[in-house]
Amino acid sequence: MSNVAIRNLQIQLGGNKVIESLNLDVKAGEFVVLLGPSGCGKSTLLHSIAGLIDTSAGQIEIGGKDMTWADPKDRGIALVFQSYALYPTMNVEANMSFGLRINGTPKAEITRRVARASDMLQLGPLLKRKPANLSGGQRQRVAIGRAIVREADVMLFDEPLSNLDAKLRTELRRELKQLHKQLGATMIYVTHDQVEAMTLAQRMAVMKGGVVQQFDTPDVIYNTPANLFVATFLGSPGMNLFKGTLEQQGGKAIFSNQHLSVDVTGYPFKQPLTGKHDCVLGVRPEDIDVGHGDGVAGSAAVRASVSLIEAMGAHRVVWLDFHGTQVAGIVQDQLQIETEKDINFSIRTNRISLFDGASEQRL
Ligand SMILES: Nc1ncnc2c1ncn2[C@@H]1O[C@H](COP(=O)(O)OP(=O)(O)OP(=O)(O)O)[C@@H](O)[C@H]1O
Numbered sequence: 001m002s003n004v005a006i007r008n009l010q011i012q013l014g015g016n017k018v019i020e021s022l023n024l025d026v027k028a029g030e031f032v033v034l035l036g037p038s039g040c041g042k043s044t045l046l047h048s049i050a051g052l053i054d055t056s057a058g059q060i061e062i063g064g065k066d067m068t069w070a071d072p073k074d075r076g077i078a079l080v081f082q083s084y085a086l087y088p089t090m091n092v093e094a095n096m097s098f099g100l101r102i103n104g105t106p107k108a109e110i111t112r113r114v115a116r117a118s119d120m121l122q123l124g125p126l127l128k129r130k131p132a133n134l135s136g137g138q139r140q141r142v143a144i145g146r147a148i149v150r151e152a153d154v155m156l157f158d159e160p161l162s163n164l165d166a167k168l169r170t171e172l173r174r175e176l177k178q179l180h181k182q183l184g185a186t187m188i189y190v191t192h193d194q195v196e197a198m199t200l201a202q203r204m205a206v207m208k209g210g211v212v213q214q215f216d217t218p219d220v221i222y223n224t225p226a227n228l229f230v231a232t233f234l235g236s237p238g239m240n241l242f243k244g245t246l247e248q249q250g251g252k253a254i255f256s257n258q259h260l261s262v263d264v265t266g267y268p269f270k271q272p273l274t275g276k277h278d279c280v281l282g283v284r285p286e287d288i289d290v291g292h293g294d295g296v297a298g299s300a301a302v303r304a305s306v307s308l309i310e311a312m313g314a315h316r317v318v319w320l321d322f323h324g325t326q327v328a329g330i331v332q333d334q335l336q337i338e339t340e341k342d343i344n345f346s347i348r349t350n351r352i353s354l355f356d357g358a359s360e361q362r363l
Helices: 042-050 092-102 107-120 136-148 166-183 194-200 218-223 228-233
Strands: 004-013 016-026 031-035 057-062 077-080 154-158 186-191 203-208 211-216 240-249 252-256 261-263 276-283 288-290 302-311 316-322 325-331 342-347 353-356
Touching: 004 042, 016 042, 016 211, 031 042, 031 194, 042 057, 042 077, 042 154, 042 186, 077 136, 092 107, 092 136, 107 136, 136 166, 166 194, 186 194, 194 218, 203 218, 203 228, 211 218, 211 228, 228 240, 228 276, 228 353, 240 325, 288 316, 288 325, 316 342
Parallel strands: 031 186, 031 203, 077 154, 154 186
Antiparallel strands: 004 016, 004 057, 203 211, 240 252, 240 276, 252 261, 276 353, 288 342, 302 316, 302 342, 316 325
């Protein structure tokens, strides 16, 4: 097991600053996910750890050794790509053992490692098949198997499940998590899929524009997003946002705008509140209490018109037109709700996020 430490990393590609002064500490044996929208630099970061991209400045340490300029094969890493990149003329066994054969690993050792990996991935019955005769999920298992046989300390995954259908993705996701437990290897995994990130990561780094916006456990990031970008990037539907001002009124902290006044005195402000601020109040849809009058720990109920109801099976997403703003609420009970009727909603104030209106950082 190796840790991965990235210090002040800078990467320029074709005159573009893709990564700027990035720091990240991945502990030995940890499963870390790099999450962000397309073009945020997550693949570039992963490829720089693998040694496939030169860094412009900074340092990459793997297992306590400076690997910034080390050859990819000397870094103790294995990389799994989105495209399986299997050799079409070789069967599964040959595909998995290829790298070991060319670096002269003894035959008995190759057999042991291939048997172990195919056991873990349930590839035993498929060892003699060619890639053309495998499903997408099976091909990706072989690609993962090829990485496992290297017995690398650090495994890097570049969106490995994004070519698979939703059901297979869920299955392989569970297998990957299991695999991480069995192998104990350090894993760094790139995805733009928030569900994948939330379910796989012990910690995740949310990136935007080559900069890590927040690096923490999925729970902390979901419940206490560091800024507006992170708040809106995670969650489906996304966090509801209300613009307004924040000020002290008679010993209380009050968020208000033209249509809403919310007592936020209990909010764990990082800095004591002074003066009057532009502010954005964020509430997750599951923290909008629909139809129940005043919430238990909530704001005073306000009225809105139901514009759309989406049945999701386990719950309903109810879209409320609140003075022209669409507010999403999640309803888990059997409450009777009809479109175009008015209904009350309130905000569970113990679950809100507040952001500075100008800097967009969490207050
Ligand atoms: N060779 C290159 N020359 C110039 N710019 C590049 C080059 N390769 C990538 N970029 C730019 O670097 C940025 C980051 O790319 P990267 O592939 O790391 O993003 P990503 O977050 O992995 O996105 P995706 O999810 O779409 O793969 C993008 O803006 C991209 O256009």
